[in-house]
Amino acid sequence: MSRLILFPAKVIFSLMVSFAIMALSPAYVNAADPNAFNRLMKPPSDRNLPPAKDGIHDPESVAANTLQPPMESFINLPKSNAGNYVDWVKALESKKIQPRYDKVDPNAQPIVMDLNIVREVKGSMPNVVYPHKQHTEWLDCSNCHPAIFIPQKGANNISMASILLGEKCGVCHGKVAFPVSNCRLCHSQPKTKAKPAAAKESSQAKK
């Protein structure tokens, strides 16, 4: 009997204490261990949250409990360490997902172009190898050419600054495609090993 009465009191008390702890420690994410690994990284428990808990869906909306939680869909897809934490290119290559190339025709096949473009970059970063193959699996030529990239060697001035601001590669990378934190997925050709002549070899598919 007394337990029944006590229960709400306990809940209220614990709420008060938890708010006090939150107020006292700004980095409450890892309050238990101040020297924990990956202190500022998004913990796995915060990734791919269901709509009701994701912070931008209204939990009172019908959608919150109707829409599919991302985790349910991603469970069998190849993993990556950023973005959706899904390796979409691998998922497509391995046919784990089979997105349509046409709105209605499930059998329409993409027009794939296998041509690597190597961009020699300043500084010590490895050169960028841009694979048309993986991009044309998803996209049409007209998506990038000529509005975003002029299809001519040396005609495009690309910098990390413009990419970070959402231009050039940043039109997709950093918004939907893998984020710019994955430096080595683009900067993948070590300078010491590869001579510029190798740049012309389109058949040498990197990765």
Place this chain on the structure above:
Amino acid sequence: MLMTIFTPKLPRLALLAVILVLTFGLGSLPVAKAEYGDVVINNYSDEAGMRPVIFPHWFHRIRFRCKVCHADLGFKFQAGGNEINMLKIIDGEYCGACHNGDIAWSVENCDLCHSGKPGTPTQAHESTLQKILAPTSTKKAK
């Protein structure tokens, strides 16, 4: 009554567990952390008294390649840059090209798209630009 909360040993441990759960659970609530690539579109929704639209890229890219929407249907690569309204959708443009009860469920399911927290600004969620402009994502959470 207060004393009884502190006396028994096991309930105290349980209480601690509750406190920890609440601290970590509630502590991370104010941060917007929806799926990478989700696009919030709030061009007209707030004014019209509807919840803003949340478009989940991840869900759609499992079913369609980028080309279908961004080349065939004419969606620009810009959050909120397409001036989509319900009239166009009902006429079969933009979302309405598929959300017509044929390829995907139809427009009468208002709340499935209009599902964002009221007042959420138009954005490409978790985009690099968003992180550069607002490094402390807690502040802009409304």
